[in-house]
Amino acid sequence: DIVLTQTTLSSPVTLGQPASISCRSSQSLVHSDGNTYLSWLHQRPGQPPRLLIYKISNRFSGVPDRFSGSGAGTDFTLKINRVEAEDVGVYYCLQATQLITFGQGTRLEI
């Protein structure tokens, strides 16, 4: 089974400052089809999660360009260029290379 381990943010984050969350996989997420199925989701309290980034670095429709994803193999990063108040909540990485697994989540507080 693939395990995803996320870093903890040093809280709280200052408005307008950057933030970075890491996600490390227990094995390579490169699929046999050549794609890497690593996504990032954001969940606000009381709401279902919403997709931000798919296949490492592709922003989903409507996601602000202050969000970016990078990485390869087993190490991935979500960066928020300038944190805004609406960015509070919990961020999850998700892999779909081998079944589906979520990271444990990283809470962003301001």
Next chain:
Amino acid sequence: QVQLQESGPGLVKPSGTLSLTCVVSGGSVSTNHWWSWVRQPPGKGLEWVGEIYHSGTTNYNPSLKSRVTVSLDKSKNQISLELSSVTAADTAIYYCTRAPYYDNYWGQGTLVTVSS
């Protein structure tokens, strides 16, 4: 716009079977997508339960595989979840979602509590 709505009993007795349905509107379960169930214990993180393709092919979380069945009813345009032999550890908000790794369609979730 695709919308998903979960429903089912909010309370299930220990050792019983949890049964939920997810009605899909604004789209068809017969399209080329995987439909998943994801759960979230109160105050905790997300856990993938299982998924089904329009062909009926299923995949399950290995830790739940012996107790889970996900099915699809094309005539009703809905997806179903059954989880047997439940314990308090199965208490969670259960979400249905379409391909959460590349899509953004989620139900609002339904809280299921396992208690006598």
